[in-house]
Amino acid sequence: MARIAFxxxxxxxxxxxYREWHDRVPEELERAYLDSDAGLETYSVFEKDGHVFGFMELEDPEAIKEVQAESEAQADWDEIMGDILEESDDSWMDEVYRMV
Incomplete structure (x- = not known):
């Protein structure tokens, strides 16, 4: 199981x-993630003081990145979030420590 974060x-x-939109994430977006070949087990998003941290546990990180690049539902979401989030070239984080 891979673990990725952003x-x-x-x-x-x-x-x-930002918080209001996450109270009503479109079902089409959730379905795109869940129906992918990524084997998504966990997807959580946390926010504090304008900083967002996302965490996923999944079988295939490349498959979820494919969904993010090719899904129409993701494109629609990205358009909404584009007016809310700061621009970022690369938001993916490297795991530097895991206890268990």
């Missing part, structure tokens, strides 16, 4: 928008 930052004044 970090994003919310634009000033957009924190409430």
């Amino acid at each position: 970090h994003l930052e919310i634009q000033d004044g957009k924190r409430d928008d």
Whole structure:
């Protein structure tokens, strides 16, 4: 099982928008992730003071990145989040320690 994480930052004044959108994530987006060949087991997103941390446990990280690059539902979500999140070239994080 692979573990991947990402970090994003919310634009000033957009924190409430970010949280509101995550109260109603489109079912099509969730379905794109769950129906992929990634073997997604866990996907959590955390936010504090405008910093977003996402964490996934899955079988195939490349498959989930494929969904993110090719899914129409992801493209729609990215358009919404584009008005809320700071621009980021690479938000994926390297795992540097795991206890268990």
